[in-house]
Every structure is written in C-alpha cells, then in structure tokens.
Amino acid sequence: MSATAGSKALTPPDVAACKGEKPLVCLTAYTTPVARLVDPHCDVVLVGDSVGMVLHGLQSTIGVTLDMMMLHGKAVRRGLEHALMVVDMPFGSYEESPEQAFRNAARVMAETGCAAVKLEGGEAMVSTIRFLAARGVPVMAHVGLTPQAVNAFGGYKVQGRGEDAQRIRHDAFAVAEAGAFAVVLEKVPEALARRITEEIAIPTIGIGASPACDGQILVVDDMLGLFGDFRPKFVKRYAELGETASEAIASYAREVRERRFPAAEHVFADAPETVKGGETA
Structure with a gap:
C-alpha cells in the first residue's frame, strides 16, 4: 500500500492490513516543511521523541517532554495529507499506569490530530496497550x-543476541496479542527480526533489524x-x-565579508518620482 x-x-x-504485503515506508518528521516532503512517499510518519536529540541537542530522549511532543506533532499534522501520523509518548508519560497513559495519549491525540501513539516496551506494557x-x-x-531505557541497557547496544533472543520474541508476541496494530523492532539481530516477522500477526517495522520486516523506518535527518x-x-x-x-x-x-552579497539584484531602488497626472517617471 502506498500513501498516495x-x-x-x-x-x-x-x-x-499491510502485513506480508508491499513493505511499509516510514520516516520521522518534526516540522511542517519536512512533513510535506515525506508525506507523498511514506505510509507512516512518526513524530519521534528523537526530536530531543535531533532538534533540541539533548544527549538522549529521556529529557523530552509531553509539551515538546505536542508542539512538534501539531507542526507535522499541518504538513500531512496521506501518511498515517504516529506520535511517540515520551519517557515518564505512560509507564506509571494504564490510566496515566490514557490521559496523556488522549491529550496528544486531541491536540495534535495524530491517529496513533507509540509506546516503548514489551511484556511490561501489555496491560497498558490493552487498556x-x-x-x-x-x-x-x-x-x-x-x-x-538506554540507562538500563548500559548504552545503545544490540538486543536479542544468544539466549536473550527469547525475551525479544516474547515481547513481540505480547504486544501483538495485547492489541498493538504494529511493532517497531530496533537494533536486533537480522535472523531474530526475520523470525518474529514470520511469526506474529501484526506488521513489524525495522530499524537496524531485517529487510524481511514488513516495513522500515529511519530518522529523516540521519538518512x-x-x-x-x-x-x-x-x-x-x-x-x-x-x-x-x-x-x-x-x-x-565569505561573500558577506567580501561585500559581494547583497549584489545589485538583491537590493531595492528608490521609488520612482511622481509626475503630474498621477504618472510615474
């Protein structure tokens, strides 16, 4: 399926419904102009909490706030016509309880006009996703x-190698059964991502995963x-x-320092003189 x-x-x-069909094309966007650029080509546009690092100079996504996400969500909404808009729920806005998650997600949807939200986490998020x-x-x-969860992982490390593969696989099954309509698989071994894609009923969207995933996503500024x-x-x-x-x-x-900019074509002439009869010379 294409956004156009x-x-x-x-x-x-x-x-x-795109599960197993033509791969889903997904990119991030944080501003109206970029949203307009990616919209004709993408199926999903994610207003990612990566905005904290990409546009605000933060060292991680931990410091991103709900207000930041809604500000950028509103901007992206103005630039989209075709793609599905998804907004990341930032750290601390949904983990406490399903009720907290609903209050904040409802606010994000109402104020930005997005069609869905994204939550991080597997089995621990089952009750929240279901709610x-x-x-x-x-x-x-x-x-x-x-x-x-970068602090808990000890850095941006590959997840799911060796015996840890079962944890990632279990997480993917858990969120699918809880009612998620799609799942991002980030930085996991290719064979594991391929197996999960084959096994679960919802689309997988890979980033550092496998070409076999049902879709791919990148941060637009990176690509x-x-x-x-x-x-x-x-x-x-x-x-x-x-x-x-x-x-x-x-x-x-260089041109400013050399006084080559602005040139004659970039500046304005004096107004022409007015002559009798309302004509100008």
Whole structure:
C-alpha cells in the first residue's frame, strides 16, 4: 500500500492490513516543511521523541517532554495529507499506569490530530496497550532496543543476541496479542527480526533489524546526512545535506565579508518620482 494510493489518509487498520504485503515506508518528521516532503512517499510518519536529540541537542530522549511532543506533532499534522501520523509518548508519560497513559495519549491525540501513539516496551506494557486499545487509542509498540531505557541497557547496544533472543520474541508476541496494530523492532539481530516477522500477526517495522520486516523506518535527518558525525551501522545515507549546507553557509559568510552579497539584484531602488497626472517617471 502506498500513501498516495487513495485520497484519504491512511489509518491504523490500513497499516495493519499491510502485513506480508508491499513493505511499509516510514520516516520521522518534526516540522511542517519536512512533513510535506515525506508525506507523498511514506505510509507512516512518526513524530519521534528523537526530536530531543535531533532538534533540541539533548544527549538522549529521556529529557523530552509531553509539551515538546505536542508542539512538534501539531507542526507535522499541518504538513500531512496521506501518511498515517504516529506520535511517540515520551519517557515518564505512560509507564506509571494504564490510566496515566490514557490521559496523556488522549491529550496528544486531541491536540495534535495524530491517529496513533507509540509506546516503548514489551511484556511490561501489555496491560497498558490493552487498556488504550480498548478505549480507542491505536498503539504502535516498540521492542528490542528501546531508547528510553538506554540507562538500563548500559548504552545503545544490540538486543536479542544468544539466549536473550527469547525475551525479544516474547515481547513481540505480547504486544501483538495485547492489541498493538504494529511493532517497531530496533537494533536486533537480522535472523531474530526475520523470525518474529514470520511469526506474529501484526506488521513489524525495522530499524537496524531485517529487510524481511514488513516495513522500515529511519530518522529523516540521519538518512539525509544532516549530521556528519553520526553514522550508525543501520543508517544508509541517501544524501549528504549537512556537507552541502556547510558549504553554502561558508560561501554566504565569505561573500558577506567580501561585500559581494547583497549584489545589485538583491537590493531595492528608490521609488520612482511622481509626475503630474498621477504618472510615474
């Protein structure tokens, strides 16, 4: 299914129905202009809590707030027509109880216009996913490396190697059975991601997982090469916009210092003189 296949925006059931079909194309977006760029090409646009690191200079996603997510969610909503919009629930906004999760998720949906939210965690989130799904809040789950738990993991490490594979597999089954309409598999071994994709009934969306997943997602700034010093193994650079931007800024600075910008075509002439009869010379 393509985001441009029909006139209406895709819904969580539309995405769920893509299981085993044409791969889902997913990217992040945090602003209206970027949302407009990715919308014609994507099935899912995620307003990720990665915004804290990408746009706000945070060291991890832990410091992202609900207000930040809603601000960027509103911006992205203005730029979308076709893709399903999903908003990340930030750390501390849903873990305490299903009731807390519902209050905050309902607020996010009402204020941003998103169609679904994303929660990190496997078996521990089963009761929350079930509670939300039963009350009209579609949930995309996220297992494997869950960045909000980076301190517990001791860093951004691959999850599910060796005997730990059973934990990730169990988490994926648990969120699917709880009512999630899709699940992100992050930074897990390829064979494990392939097996989970074959076994569970909902679409898997890979990031550092397997080409066999039902879809793929990347942070848009990563795949566009906006940050030269950040090159995780699972990211393919489709452009080097950071280098292009740096060169453009350097050219601008050089021309300003050399008084070559602004040139004649960039400045305004005096108003023409007014003559009798209302005509201008």
